[in-house]
Amino acid sequence: NAGVTQTPKFQVLKTGQSMTLQCAQDMNHNSMYWYRQDPGMGLRLIYYSASEGTTDKGEVPNGYNVSRLNKREFSLRLESAAPSQTSVYFCASRLDGYEQYFGPGTRLTVT
């Protein structure tokens, strides 16, 4: 039981490049989330998916897209990376009525 896994662990992009962050969970959770964590800002919700086939915007969705591929996987895509998207990205999952479990994070630097 690996919990929530994220790939890659680290990534450096140039401004304008695109990439997809992958997240998978093996706990049969319904809901999945993408957060970014910046110094002094705490965790901010980018997008979430309450169930397979549904996605909703969070607090900071601009510049990102998501796909809930199936119940296990939820990906986050940056179409044209900007330096302001330099951050640590966390994926989380949750069973309804219970609390979130987080992955180990992806450290992204955009130069």
Next chain:
Amino acid sequence: QKEVEQDPGPLSVPEGAIVSLNCTYSNSAFQYFMWYRQYSRKGPELLMYTYSSGNKEDGRFTAQVDKSSKYISLFIRDSQPSDSATYLCAMRTSNTGNQFYFGTGTSLTVIP
């Protein structure tokens, strides 16, 4: 005003001390309160979870909620160097809602 306020610290205490970590919030609709521990370069891990007002104890950790004052606390007894981490408070309004509100985290160092 942010929904959840948390003193970022840093907080430095000697081993064995009692640590008190706190958050205040503005939304009286919050009913579910959580504490997460985050080690350096790791993801947050759920430490404590409480519903509504009152206390909850788990080993050396006690979570306290005072809804009348909109104030939550986490107490760590007999603190250990392994408790050195950032502690995040979080809260939500309903059991089915997907909007979680996080504090910015308090950095704690326990000195041997």
